[in-house]
Amino acid sequence: MKGLVLKSTGSWYDVLGEDTHHYASRVRGKIRLEGIKETNPVAVGDHVSIEIQNGEGIITDILPRTNHMLRQSVKKTGHSHVLAANIDQALLVVTLSMPRTSLGFIDRFLVSAEAFRIPQLLVFNKSDLLDSEGLKTQQSLIELYSSIGVTCIATSALNDAQDTSLHLLENKITLVAGHSGVGKSTWINKLSPTINQKTSEISDYSEKGTHTTTFGEMFQLDEQTFIIDTPGVKEWGLVEMNEQELSDYFPEMREVRLDCKFGSKCLHINEPKCAVQEAVKSGTIALSRFESYLSMMANEDNRK
Ligand SMILES: Nc1nc2c(ncn2[C@@H]2O[C@H](COP(=O)(O)OP(=O)(O)OP(=O)(O)O)[C@@H](O)[C@H]2O)c(=O)[nH]1
Ligand SMILES: [Mg+2]
Numbered sequence: 484m485k486g487l488v489l490k491s492t493g494s495w496y497d498v499l500g501e502d503t504h505h506y507a508s509r510v511r512g513k514i515r516l517e518g519i520k521e522t523n524p525v526a527v528g529d530h531v532s533i534e535i536q537n538g539e540g541i542i543t544d545i546l547p548r549t550n551h552m553l554r555q556s557v558k559k560t561g562h563s564h565v566l567a568a569n570i571d572q573a574l575l576v577v578t579l580s581m582p583r584t585s586l587g588f589i590d591r592f593l594v595s596a597e598a599f600r601i602p603q604l605l606v607f608n609k610s611d612l613l614d615s616e617g618l619k620t621q622q623s624l625i626e627l628y629s630s631i632g633v634t635c636i637a638t639s640a641l642n643d644a645q646d647t648s649l650h651l652l653e654n655k656i657t658l659v660a661g662h663s664g665v666g667k668s669t670w671i672n673k674l675s676p677t678i679n680q681k682t683s684e685i686s687d688y689s690e691k692g693t694h695t696t697t698f699g700e701m702f703q704l705d706e707q708t709f710i711i712d713t714p715g716v717k718e719w720g721l722v723e724m725n726e727q728e729l730s731d732y733f734p735e736m737r738e739v740r741l742d743c744k745f746g747s748k749c750l751h752i753n754e755p756k757c758a759v760q761e762a763v764k765s766g767t768i769a770l771s772r773f774e775s776y777l778s779m780m781a782n783e784d785n786r787k
């Protein structure tokens with residue numbers, strides 16, 4: 484029987500079978516997806532084949548993935564952890580404070596999704612904590628990211644109803660990610676009265692504290708609508724790509740770079756007559772986005 488992995492703890496999985504029953508499942512032997520070095524062979528969102536034995540599932544096969552999002556492994560062993568697979572859109576919950584989400588982190592997330600052409604959303608949460616200066620900063624970020632095709636929402640998961648958000652999630656599988664403590668679970672709980680996840684104040688917003696959500700889990704909002712809550716992440720593992728490819732995943736660079744003197748060989752770092760660098764100077768491309776690009780280019784860990 485075919486099934487959908489709703490939850491993964493690393494040793495057992497909650498699989499929703501075609502017959503709409505849930506099966507606590509284990510993996511039989513070693514199954515590996517070719518070409519993916521990952522610590523977890525089966526991820527939330529995977530379509531699998533299961534055999535039922537005494538009411539329990541045994542996962543015998545993983546069907547090919549259309550996409551996946553990688554979290555950098557804790558020990559940076561070169562292996563990554565798959566946060567979720569086969570998603571329709573990737574949503575990052577960000578906060579300007581408590582904790583602060585950096586633009587570099589946001590841009591890495593967007594690039595990771597863009598590499599698979601997965602549409603992206605940003606939820607600016609905890610807006611209730613911002614003063615007028617903070618609200619201005621938030622608004623300018625919303626303008627920046629909207630201009631490059633990212634859907635942006637400003638909200639307070641504590642205070643606001645989430646009708647607009649629900650509409651954006653309809654008939655899709657949405658991955659929800661972000662630093663620990665930004666309010667992912669609080670926000671997801673607000674979407675449906677049937678979802679009641681543990682949430683808690685983290686004592687230390689420098690990200691060293693324990694995470695409240697420890698395993699990725701997919702929830703069904705209606706027949707065709709699924710949402711995946713995930714544990715907080717500190718870093719993204721970019722999928723393998725070459726240097727020329729990176730600017731492909733910055734939508735605002737994609738068109739512009741066709742005018743670079745060195746064409747597809749231009750890396751937009753210090754080449755002469757580079758259309759991307761000119762667009763940064765003239766303000767058409769945001770400096771923060773270009774800085775993220777340079778930082779990703781410089782980080783050998785993420786490009787093999
Ligand atoms: N002021 C304010 N607090 C919020 C808001 N959303 C969530 N919180 C609080 O932030 C804390 C962390 O929320 P969680 O939902 O547990 O955060 P999380 O992102 O799921 O964290 P992990 O599971 O550790 O990744 C809780 O104390 C929430 O009540 C908000 O919009 N405004
Ligand atoms: Mg959580």
Ligand SMILES: [Zn+2]
Binds near residue numbers: 743757
């Ligand atoms: Zn260039």
